[in-house]
Amino acid sequence: MRLDKFVCKSTTLTRELAREQIQQGRIQVNGRVVLSERAQVHENNCITWDGSVLTARSFRYLLLHKPAGTVCSNVDEAYPSLFNGSGIDHTEELHVAGRLDADTTGLVLITDDGRWSFEIIRPDRLCEKVYRVGLSRPISEHVAERFAAGILLQGEAKPTQPAKLEVVNSREVLLTITEGRYHQVKRMFAAVGNRVRSLHREQIGAVRLDICEGQWRNLTPDEIQSFCDRSNGSGTDVPAFSAV
Ligand code: URA
Numbered sequence: 001m002r003l004d005k006f007v008c009k010s011t012t013l014t015r016e017l018a019r020e021q022i023q024q025g026r027i028q029v030n031g032r033v034v035l036s037e038r039a040q041v042h043e044n045n046c047i048t049w050d051g052s053v054l055t056a057r058s059f060r061y062l063l064l065h066k067p068a069g070t071v072c073s074n075v076d077e078a079y080p081s082l083f084n085g086s087g088i089d090h091t092e093e094l095h096v097a098g099r100l101d102a103d104t105t106g107l108v109l110i111t112d113d114g115r116w117s118f119e120i121i122r123p124d125r126l127c128e129k130v131y132r133v134g135l136s137r138p139i140s141e142h143v144a145e146r147f148a149a150g151i152l153l154q155g156e157a158k159p160t161q162p163a164k165l166e167v168v169n170s171r172e173v174l175l176t177i178t179e180g181r182y183h184q185v186k187r188m189f190a191a192v193g194n195r196v197r198s199l200h201r202e203q204i205g206a207v208r209l210d211i212c213e214g215q216w217r218n219l220t221p222d223e224i225q226s227f228c229d230r231s232n233g234s235g236t237d238v239p240a241f242s243a244v
Contacts, residue, residue, distance in 0.1 A: 003027065004037035006047060008093060009112070010054035015092070026050050059113040061224045062088065064216040065209060066108045072099035082108065086216055097121055098129065098180050098204065106131075106201035107209040109219070119227045120204060123161065123179040127205050127227065131175045131185050134198035138170035143192050147175070153187045160188065174202075 001009075007018035007027060019037045021027055027034060028048045029041055041047060047054045066072070070082040074091055079102045083091040088110075097109040097117035111117050120127050143165060150159035164176040175185060186196045202209050206226045211217055 001041065002037065003029070003034060003039040003041050003047075006041050006056055007049065007054065009056040010047070011049065021049060059116070060094065060111060061113065061116070061219040062094075062110040062216050063207060063209070063211070063219055063223075064088075064108045064110055065211050065213050066100055066105055067213045068103055068105050071102050072096040072108060078102070086214075088216060100201060101183065101186075101199070104199040104201065105213065106199075107204055107207070108201075109204055109207065110216075116224070116227060121180060126161070126178045128176050128178055128203070129180070129201060130203035131177070132168075132198075132200045132202055133173050133175050133185060133189070133196055135171045135173065135189065136195040136197045137193075139165075139167055139173055139194065140192070143194075146192060147188065151188055151191050153181065153184070153191055156181075160184070163188070171197075 003022060004015055004018045007013060007021065008015055011018070013021065022037045023035060025033045025035060026049060029039065029045050031046070043056060064082060064086065066082050069079050070084070071077050071079045072082055073096075074081055074083060074094070076084070081091075082096075083094075088094070093112045094110050095112070095114075095117065097111060097120040100106065100108060109117070109120060119125050144167075147160075147163040147165050150162055152159050160181070161178050163178075166174040166176075168174060175188070177184060177188075181187070185199055189196050207219065207223050
């Protein structure tokens with residue numbers, strides 16, 4: 001990771017203060033002063049601050065039940081950040097693995113481990129995300145087949161990956177997708193002449209939402225590991241969804 005990030009992860013310094021310390025020559029890597037905050041360091045390196053050895057805190061992996069009217073970023077934009085009032089510390093180090101829109105509720109995974117979140121976000125990892133979708137019009141026939149075949153979204157050249165649709169009732173469905181394109185679920189239903197009225201993420205991979213709105217918990221070691229073990233059992237890059 002970058003030297004300034006390492007210094008933040010091993011001290012209580014903010015990114016700005018960490019940079020100051022680096023630029024003042026107070027940080028050494030393997031016995032040498034390093035003045036660039038961008039220098040890449042490894043956890044095996046011996047990194048010191050005024051002679052004291054620094055040890056980075058271990059990565060964090062959290063699950064949060066996002067309320068409506070919050071944004072998945074650290075800074076307040078038009079809506080408050082989902083971290084506001086959560087009691088989670090050092091939120092400036094964390095990011096959301098797969099953001100939700102401000103009006104979407106449900107399961108959000110949060111970490112400071114960029115490699116791990118890559119496994120969740122990258123479309124070629126085929127990590128399944130399950131959404132409960134409320135619709136303004138009754139679901140029409142053949143939508144499941146169209147989503148299973150992949151659908152072209154407005155302004156895009158490549159169809160969506162196969163998606164699975166389960167009908168709960170005429171205006172409520174469960175949709176499983178493996179990508180995270182911009183406003184994907186809303187745009188998929190717009191493409192078949194419907195409109196999303198409510199959107200709630202229930203599951204990502206093997207991790208299910210099991211806490212109340214606004215609460216958070218640490219992921220279990222098995223849950224963390226489940227995203228690293230994921231291999232595509234079919235041996236192909238295409239998920240084998242068929243219409244139900
Ligand atoms: N798809 C959307 O349209 N919005 C979300 O928040 C998540 C998926």
